[in-house]
Structure formats: C-alpha cells, structure tokens
Amino acid sequence: MAFHLVVTILLLLGVTESHALTLSRTKTYDQLRAAIKESEAAYGLGGKVHLNPDERQADRILRAMKKDELKVVDRARPVAGMHFFDAKPFIENSTVFEALKLMPKGAILHLHNSAAVSSSWVIKNLTYRAEAKLCNVDDRYYFTVRPLNFCPENQTRPINQLRKERKDDIDTFDIWLESFISMKLKPTRIGYASTDELWLDFESCFDAMKGFLQYKPFFEAYHWQLLHEFYNDRVYYIELRMSFAKVFDAAGREYGPPEVAYLLHRIVDDFRRQHPAFQGVKLILAKHRNMTDGELEKALQLYDSLSTTFPGFVVGFDLVGQEDINRSLKSFSSLLVQPPVSSGPPKYFFHAGEIAGYFTEADENVIDAVLLDTKRIGHGYALMKHPILWHAVQHKQIAIEVCPISNQVLGLVRDLRNHPASFYVAQNIPIVITSDDPGFWDAVGVSFDYYYAFMAIAPHSGLGFLKQLVWDSIRYSSLSDGERQNITATMEKQWALFVRQVVSANSSATE
Ligand SMILES: *[C@@H]1O[C@H](CO)[C@@H](O)[C@H](O)[C@H]1NC(C)=O
Ligand SMILES: *[C@@H]1O[C@H](CO)[C@@H](O)[C@H](O)[C@H]1NC(C)=O
Ligand SMILES: *[C@@H]1O[C@H](CO)[C@@H](O)[C@H](O)[C@H]1NC(C)=O
Ligand SMILES: *[C@@H]1O[C@H](CO)[C@@H](O)[C@H](O)[C@H]1NC(C)=O
Numbered sequence: 112m113a114f115h116l117v118v119t120i121l122l123l124l125g126v127t128e129s130h131a132l133t134l135s136r137t138k139t140y141d142q143l144r145a146a147i148k149e150s151e152a153a154y155g156l157g158g159k160v161h162l163n164p165d166e167r168q169a170d171r172i173l174r175a176m177k178k179d180e181l182k183v184v185d186r187a188r189p190v191a192g193m194h195f196f197d198a199k200p201f202i203e204n205s206t207v208f209e210a211l212k213l214m215p216k217g218a219i220l221h222l223h224n225s226a227a228v229s230s231s232w233v234i235k236n237l238t239y240r241a242e243a244k245l246c247n248v249d250d251r252y253y254f255t256v257r258p259l260n261f262c263p264e265n266q267t268r269p270i271n272q273l274r275k276e277r278k279d280d281i282d283t284f285d286i287w288l289e290s291f292i293s294m295k296l297k298p299t300r301i302g303y304a305s306t307d308e309l310w311l312d313f314e315s316c317f318d319a320m321k322g323f324l325q326y327k328p329f330f331e332a333y334h335w336q337l338l339h340e341f342y343n344d345r346v347y348y349i350e351l352r353m354s355f356a357k358v359f360d361a362a363g364r365e366y367g368p369p370e371v372a373y374l375l376h377r378i379v380d381d382f383r384r385q386h387p388a389f390q391g392v393k394l395i396l397a398k399h400r401n402m403t404d405g406e407l408e409k410a411l412q413l414y415d416s417l418s419t420t421f422p423g424f425v426v427g428f429d430l431v432g433q434e435d436i437n438r439s440l441k442s443f444s445s446l447l448v449q450p451p452v453s454s455g456p457p458k459y460f461f462h463a464g465e466i467a468g469y470f471t472e473a474d475e476n477v478i479d480a481v482l483l484d485t486k487r488i489g490h491g492y493a494l495m496k497h498p499i500l501w502h503a504v505q506h507k508q509i510a511i512e513v514c515p516i517s518n519q520v521l522g523l524v525r526d527l528r529n530h531p532a533s534f535y536v537a538q539n540i541p542i543v544i545t546s547d548d549p550g551f552w553d554a555v556g557v558s559f560d561y562y563y564a565f566m567a568i569a570p571h572s573g574l575g576f577l578k579q580l581v582w583d584s585i586r587y588s589s590l591s592d593g594e595r596q597n598i599t600a601t602m603e604k605q606w607a608l609f610v611r612q613v614v615s616a617n618s619s620a621t622e
C-alpha cells in the first residue's frame with residue numbers, strides 16, 4: 112500500500128489529538144485500520160518475502176484452510192491453544208497439517224540425537240531384539256544391552272523374557288516400557304507439575320535410553336531411523352547435538368568419541384547414497400552443564416580434537432541441561448572465552464534462556480551467550496526480557512532456535528499462543544523452527560512444531576512466513592558455500608513442487 116499511509120500511521124501513533132482529528136477527516140477509520148494491519152504484516156518475519164504467482168495462489172489457499180480450521184473448532188478450546196498431548200489427534204486430522212507435512216523444511220538446527228527418534232519405534236523395534244535388556248534399580252528402569260555398573264546383574268533381565276511372562280497383555284507391557292522414554296506417559300503429564308518435577312522425568316528418559324545407544328548395532332539402527340523419520344518429514348539437512356558417549360560392539364570392543372563420529376559419518380553416507388536429495392548431518396558436541404571447571408576443560412579439548420579430525424562435520428559446542436538449578440554460563444565464562452586449546456574458542460551454539468525466570472544468575476544466560484559470540488541461541492525463550500539483546504541479536508543475525516512443543520512439555524508455557532516467539536516474529540528477529548526432542552513426546556520429525564508456529568505463534572501469517580522460516584533454516588546453518596548451493600538447488604525444486612501440490616489440491620479456492 113502507499114508509503115504515505117505508513118507515514119500517516121506513524122504520525123497518528125505519535126501525534127496530538129488535533130492532528131489525529133485532521134487525519135481522520137482525510138482517511139477513514141477503516142482505511143487507517145487496514146493500513147496498520149498491512150504495515151505490521153510487512154514489518155514482521157516473512158513480510159518482505161517475494162511470492163511468485165503460483166506462490167500467491169498457494170498463499171490464498173493456505174490462508175483459507177487456516178481460517179476454516181481456526182473457525183470450525185470449539186472456540187473455547189482451539190487446537191492451536193491446546194497442549195500437544197491433547198491436540199495431537201486433532202492436528203493429525205487437520206488439512207493445514209497435511210500441507211505442512213508436504214512442505215520441504217530445509218534444515219533442522221536443534222535436535223538431540225538420543226531423543227530424536229519416536230519412542231514407539233524404539234519399543235516396537237529395539238526392545239524386540241534378543242539383546243535388549245531392562246535393568247531395575249531403586250524403582251527406576253533402564254534399557255541396556257550389557258550389565259550397567261550401577262545395576263546388579265540379578266536385576267537385569269532380557270526384555271523378551273519379561274514380555275513372554277506377560278503374554279496375555281503385551282500391549283500394556285509395551286506401553287509400560289514406553290513410559291520410561293515418553294513424557295506423555297509420565298505421572299507429571301497430569302496436573303500441575305513444577306519445572307523441577309518435569310525436568311526430573313525428562314532427564315530420566317535420557318538415562319533410560321542411554322544403554323541402548325551404547326550398543327553398536329542399536330546405535331546404527333537408531334540413527335538410520337532418525338534420518339529416515341526426518342527425511343520422511345521433508346527435512347534435508349540436520350545439525351545434531353550429541354555427547355559422543357562410548358559405544359561397544361557385540362565382541363565387546365569399545366569405540367571412543369572419534370570412532371563414534373566416524374560410525375555416524377558412515378551411516379549418513381550410506382543414507383545419502385540411497386537418498387541423494389539428503390544433504391547430510393553435522394554434529395555439535397553437547398555436554399551436560401552440571402560440570403566442574405576441570406570437566407569443561409576436558410570437554411573443550413575433546414571438541415578441539417574432534418573438530419580438527421572431522422572438519423566440516425563436528426562443527427560446534429554447546430552446554431545442555433536444566434538451566435536454573437545448574438551452573439550459569441557466566442560461571443564458566445573465563446574458560447569459554449579462552450579455552451586451553453591451540454585452535455581458539457569453538458563455534459558456540461548455546462542453549463540459553465530456556466527459562467521462565469528463577470531469579471538466579473542463570474536467568475541471564477542469554478546475555479553471556481551473546482557475549483560469548485554464540486552463532487545461534489537454543490530456545491532464547493527469555494530473550495524477550497532483554498531489549499538490548501534483541502537489538503544485538505538482530506544486528507548480529509543470531510537466529511533463535513524456537514522449539515514450541517518442547518517449551519510446552521517442559522512447562523514454560525501452557526498455551527502456545529502466548530509463546531514469546533510471537534514477539535520475535537512481530538519484531539523480525541531471526542528464528543528457526545525446530546523440534547529438540549520429539550521422540551520423548553510422541554511427535555515425529557518437525558511438522559507438529561511447524562503447525563504450532565503457523566497456527567498459534569503467527570496466526571495471521573501465510574506462505575511468506577513459512578518460506579522465510581524454511582530458507583532461514585539454511586541461511587543460519589553451518590553449511591559450507593558449496594553445500595549451500597547443493598541444498599538450495601534441491602530445495603528450490605522441492606519447494607516449487609510443494610507449491611504446485613497445494614494449488615492443485617485445491618483449485619477451487621482461487622480468486
Ligand atoms: C477426524 O476426522 C474424521 C472425519 O472428519 C472424524 O470422524 C474424526 O472424529 C476426527 N477425529 C478427531 C480427533 O477430530
Ligand atoms: C527394526 O528395523 C529394521 C530396519 O528398519 C528392520 O530391518 C528390522 O526388522 C526391525 N526389527 C524389528 C524387531 O522390528
Ligand atoms: C541380587 O544379588 C545380590 C548380591 O549380589 C543380593 O544381595 C540380592 O539379594 C539379589 N537380589 C535379588 C532380587 O535376587
Ligand atoms: C551430570 O549429568 C549427567 C547426565 O545427566 C550425569 O550422567 C552425571 O552423573 C551428572 N553429574 C553430576 C556431577 O551431577
């Protein structure tokens with residue numbers, strides 16, 4: 112719309128009553144109102160994206176679908192405002208979701224390997240294998256293959272044997288197994304669990320899963336499935352956070368971090384041979400933040416050697432875990448600024464501000480992340496409270512890795528229409544949409560997170576917003592120039608195909 116209308120709005124918002132009166136005589140109320148809406152849409156994330164004629168048609172169709180869907184439901188309980196555990200069957204029924212599943216999503220930039228694969232696959236596949244065992248100690252259960260040092264041998268049993276004993280009720284048995292690695296099946300699901308309670312359950316899922324991923328055949332099958340689930344969800348590239356825990360094989364041979372990196376590299380290569388459109392995976396070394404200075408030093412040295420051995424494959428460093436009750440980034444800052452390694456500080460991809468506010472130093476982790484020159488911020492949920500930082504983040508083009516369902520499941524926000532990413536979208540602060548740990552909450556891939564981004568976080572958005580998110584996921588990745596060229600070529604083809612699919616699925620909604 113005409114530039115002078117924008118100027119009018121700005122004047123109107125800043126000027127005196129008499130000015131406003133004059134203006135309202137020259138422009139009708141409705142015109143000004145429409146101009147405000149239009150200017151806001153153009154200002155926010157995706158507002159300046161160019162759409163070709165096909166895309167404009169797909170945009171109209173998507174907006175019509177969205178409007179239908181937001182209108183049809185019970186207005187007191189719109190799906191976009193529901194908790195994912197309750198909303199999932201409705202989302203799966205949605206035509207918007209159908210379209211989002213078809214959409215090529217570029218890159219996934221925030222994902223933890225041991226929580227990435229759907230829990231149902233882990234149960235239906237890994238626990239049915241002969242080597243799978245369950246250890247029970249202190250009222251807790253751990254999947255494993257070989258005896259764990261904290262679990263007496265007489266408390267470790269083959270899962271198939273246990274399952275046989277329940278032959279009358281295998282479904283219940285399998286759901287019980289799944290409850291060790293699914294937040295949806297934990298007691299905290301019901302009621303008003305505190306952050307600490309939710310995180311205890313969440314960490315228990317990682318603890319339960321760990322033993323399986325240390326066994327080479329399981330490690331390989333699991334990561335193959337990971338690539339498969341994300342590729343099926345139209346993801347072409349992944350930056351995967353992992354701890355590089357040791358792996359052992361059937362003969363008892365142990366594989367240290369470099370060999371684990373090599374194993375994964377081979378799995379990805381094999382997958383790419385079968386799926387040439389898939390660009391690949393890069394790894395971010397992610398260690399639990401409950402460390403001593405000495406342990407952090409070792410972790411930084413490990414990163415140094417891995418990134419030297421695997422340049423372009425091991426590309427970053429991160430600290431993970433519940434922020435408010437653990438050490439702050441500031442408490443580590445001198446080591447992080449000047450690590451005791453020859454090649455200088457790593458590229459950082461810090462989790463920071465995944466927090467509602469607990470009045471600890473860790474509340475300010477976002478400040479330290481930016482000072483430590485983080486390339487992206489994991490979650491950045493608390494960024495909204497730091498005006499200097501949102502300007503810095505915009506200026507330095509530090510993307511916020513937004514994980515809507517994760518934030519909901521871990522209790523930061525109940526209704527995703529209230530997620531601070533709405534503010535980042537309105538302010539055109541760069542974000543990417545990603546899924547964090549989908550396997551632990553009965554999601555798969557990243558489409559469910561895109562659903563909430565589109566329906567709850569940016570309810571007035573259309574195809575331009577989605578296009579911006581998808582292309583930004585490549586822009587803010589660690590891909591090299593050559594790799595960028597290749598994935599861009601793939602994405603352009605897939606995107607055009609997607610747009611045509613949307614248009615042809617509904618040619619009636621054209622204007
Ligand atoms: C999904 O859609 C079908 C057909 O419209 C309907 O019968 C079913 O109840 C819906 N399920 C949910 C969970 O909305
Ligand atoms: C697990 O998955 C692999 C490959 O996806 C398949 O070959 C194998 O048969 C499955 N195993 C079980 C027990 O379902
Ligand atoms: C398991 O073995 C330990 C000794 O190693 C013994 O003290 C304990 O009672 C045994 N537990 C069961 C359930 O048999
Ligand atoms: C830190 O966290 C890891 C992962 O949860 C755990 O294995 C380890 O025991 C913890 N260490 C301390 C000192 O709490």
Ligand SMILES: *[C@@H]1O[C@H](CO)[C@@H](O)[C@H](O)[C@H]1NC(C)=O
Nearest residue numbers: 591592593594595596597598
């Ligand atoms: C890009 O793709 C071509 C053709 O598949 C391949 O030969 C080349 O190595 C790729 N470049 C990079 C940097 O991956």
Ligand SMILES: *[C@@H]1O[C@H](CO)[C@@H](O)[C@H](O)[C@H]1NC(C)=O
Nearest residue numbers: 175176179206616617619620
């Ligand atoms: C086309 O869009 C309308 C809403 O504009 C929707 O009701 C209808 O189900 C869509 N048809 C198809 C085939 O998707």
Ligand SMILES: CC(=O)N[C@H]1CO[C@H](CO)[C@@H](O)[C@@H]1O
Nearest residue numbers: 314401402432433436437438
């Ligand atoms: C040093 C410290 O505070 N460590 C805590 C980090 O968080 C875990 C739970 O996630 C606690 O068990 C540690 O005590």
Ligand SMILES: [Zn+2]
Nearest residue numbers: 223462489547
């Ligand atoms: Zn995370």
